[in-house]
Amino acid sequence: MTEVASRKQDRIARRQVDKFDARRTELAVATLHTLAELGYARTSLREIAQNSEFSHGVLHYYFEDKRDLITQAVRQYEVVCVTRYDEVVATSTTAEQLRAGFVAMFFDTLGQDATLHRLWYDLRNQSLFDESFRADVLEIDGHREDMVWRVVSRYAELLGGTPAASSGTIYVTLDGIFQRALLHHFTGNTDTVAQLRAELPGVIDMLVTKAG
Amino acid sequence: MTEVASRKQDRIARRQVDKFDARRTELAVATLHTLAELGYARTSLREIAQNSEFSHGVLHYYFEDKRDLITQAVRQYEVVCVTRYDEVVATSTTAEQLRAGFVAMFFDTLGQDATLHRLWYDLRNQSLFDESFRADVLEIDGHREDMVWRVVSRYAELLGGTPAASSGTIYVTLDGIFQRALLHHFTGNTDTVAQLRAELPGVIDMLVTKAG
DNA sequence: GCTATTCCTTGACAGTCGTCAAGTTTTTCC
């Protein structure tokens, strides 16, 4: 094979792979939205296909099996969700501004992406029963923890203090508040959500030790 | 009908009802253990029946449908799990003793009843997708919050201080730590669990304001 | 424009699910 022919074939192969991967992520996104709507327990391949523009058979052309498909969907979730607060951190110049921006974003995404968030918790729990999800879940959970840590440590820095607990403790606290707010959000208990919002700044302050 | 005959019939009816309810709870307990083993998504009525001494048809004799059965199983969970720390609270005479007793019990039940706990989180999440679970979940969650509050408020009292956050915030913090410990417990990451255990006393102290 | 490859649809498979009716076994009552 000539060098030119070889290069051409590589280019073709690469384009095909790109196309293949593009369709894979497209279907993974459709899967993600179906899962977010129905939950892991009730999501079937035919339902996923109906939320895409393809038929159900195509899923086995692009994915090995259901587990493979859902795993890819979970990884899609990560892409969307793990840099959410970085802009607030980057643009805030005062502690008060950062805290307010975080709280606003926190409850914004709670309402905006509620179904996606409940899916995350669903899958994280699923990993307690199904080992094959665990590695991905732990990785995403770690990234979420890092994301929260970037906010709180920066807040402490702006305040001239230090975080009052470990990264893990701070993460589970804020994540716990988010979970609870999500539950009451779906219940339609808007005043409870509002109360959690009002309390959040105080909780953040509890999590950092001010300079003195 | 004579008064005697009436009373007799009442007694019979009551005995029958008691027997009926006894079998119902017996089957609900079997359901609970099956759910704890397989998770909500993978639990079928036939599997539940196989974990009891009856055939699958009997479930429709005692329960209206699957939802009714699982609801009863969830209520069984509550009976088991919501007074766990009360003895520690009652018998502790010093803050240090209470805190140590709580931490010990916390990680005891984490290992002992791990499958039951993962089921609780599974069902709580399920209620984000299925409205019919939500009322029971909220009730149980409230009782768990109360249980934690009894511990922390008593701890603050023994310490001569006051809780540093609302009942809800304190609950989600400790519950979040529990969830995370559970995840790492099932992953077999024993050193992470040990680290969470080592940090827990400090977190509890963070949640109360000492007298000064 | 023809061929070969890729992409996608259709329909079927074996299995499982919740539900329920019919029938059998056990218990209750006189």
Added chain:
DNA sequence: GGAAAAACTTGACGACTGTCAAGGAATAGC
């Protein structure tokens, strides 16, 4: 002990599941 009621088993139903093979439609390469 025999009749009535309760408790339980069995087997079947329609619907749904993940998977996959066969074939049609679209595209790429010459």
